Amino acid sequence: MPSPETERQWHTLLADDQESRRPASSSLKGRLYSVLIRSQQETGPLASLDASVANGHGICVFEKLVQIAPVSEAAKSPFFCTACHARLLAEHFDNPPISWAHCPYVQFKT
Amino acid sequence: MQTEPAIKTPSETLSSHQERQLVEQVLSKDRKATGEFVAFCTDSVYSFVRKRLLPRVELVEDVMQEILMAAWQSLPKFRGDASLRAWILGIARHKTDDYYRRRLREADITEEGGSPADPAVEPLLDRHLDAAVEQDRVEQTLALLPEAYTLALIWRYRDEKSVREMAELSGKTEKAMERLLARARETFRREWNHAQS
Numbered sequence: 251m252p253s254p255e256t257e258r259q260w261h262t263l264l265a266d267d268q269e270s271r272r273p274a275s276s277s278l279k280g281r282l283y284s285v286l287i288r289s290q291q292e293t294g295p296l297a298s299l300d301a302s303v304a305n306g307h308g309i310c311v312f313e314k315l316v317q318i319a320p321v322s323e324a325a326k327s328p329f330f331c332t333a334c335h336a337r338l339l340a341e342h343f344d345n346p347p348i349s350w351a352h353c354p355y356v357q358f359k360t
Numbered sequence: 361m362q363t364e365p366a367i368k369t370p371s372e373t374l375s376s377h378q379e380r381q382l383v384e385q386v387l388s389k390d391r392k393a394t395g396e397f398v399a400f401c402t403d404s405v406y407s408f409v410r411k412r413l414l415p416r417v418e419l420v421e422d423v424m425q426e427i428l429m430a431a432w433q434s435l436p437k438f439r440g441d442a443s444l445r446a447w448i449l450g451i452a453r454h455k456t457d458d459y460y461r462r463r464l465r466e467a468d469i470t471e472e473g474g475s476p477a478d479p480a481v482e483p484l485l486d487r488h489l490d491a492a493v494e495q496d497r498v499e500q501t502l503a504l505l506p507e508a509y510t511l512a513l514i515w516r517y518r519d520e521k522s523v524r525e526m527a528e529l530s531g532k533t534e535k536a537m538e539r540l541l542a543r544a545r546e547t548f549r550r551e552w553n554h555a556q557s
Contacts, residue, residue, distance in 0.1 A: 251538060252545070260545065264517035266411055267495055274406035278421060283398045285425055286432060290389045297390045305385050307392035329391065354395035 308352035
């Protein structure tokens with residue numbers, strides 16, 4: 251067994267220092283978000299866009315079109331990002347050239 | 361129900377009320393809240409996981425997915441006793457412990473053989489080395505070691521597990537674990553000095 255002082259030195263050398271922490275890439279966050287949403291969908295429909303707005307969240311321009319469409323609540327629940335090129339870009343490229351307000355993938359850019 | 365405005369700065373600290381509100385919205389499967397949840401939690405968890413899986417960075421994404429899935433499934437149990445980030449880091453710690461336990465169980469660790477000399481680590485350190493440079497060098501040196509050595513050193517000195525805990529969790533004897541750590545320290549020291557020369 252090493253001496254307590256030697257042990258202390260190893261702890262110091264290998265400590266998890268806060269300064270060298272690096273953030274996750276935006277593409278990783280985008281993929282994690284997509285996976286989490288898909289997982290939520292497996293247990294039933296997502297909350298509607300109206301519910302998101304009622305919770306104080308903004309919705310993107312494409313979601314806004316769906317929200318004002320004369321369709322049922324159930325029709326407003328799918329994950330529309332599945333069909334959006336912004337999601338594809340965000341999952342595959344870091345800090346992609348997307349900038350729509352309230353796009354969930356834009357917030358992951360660093 | 362009256363709610364506060366949505367969280368606009370997910371990278372910053374949230375009040376406990378904001379955290380509970382975010383959790384409630386994620387549990388209701390609000391897609392926007394889920395995005396904020398990912399933005400809020402991912403960086404701290406990523407940094408923790410990456411530093412524990414080095415050099416196997418290719419595993420980080422899978423483990424991150426496991427952690428976020430586990431967090432989502434356990435969110436109904438979140439009571440707010442600790443901050444949301446600390447709570448998820450607890451889940452991350454369990455997941456990385458599982459990984460260490462699994463890998464060290466599979467590792468061929470014996471009790472035989474003489475103990476390598478175990479001098480103090482201090483002589484190999486340059487006291488004037490910049491902290492960031494030193495950390496980079498530590499990570500580079502860890503990446504050169506056999507996986508079992510890297511895992512043992514990180515588990516013992518970064519996660520501050522006792523030798524007894526490590527032995528119990530990995531199904532090895534304490535003596536075998538001490539020998540593994542002694543070899544790991546010796547190999548680390550050799551690689552470190554080699555890189556210096």
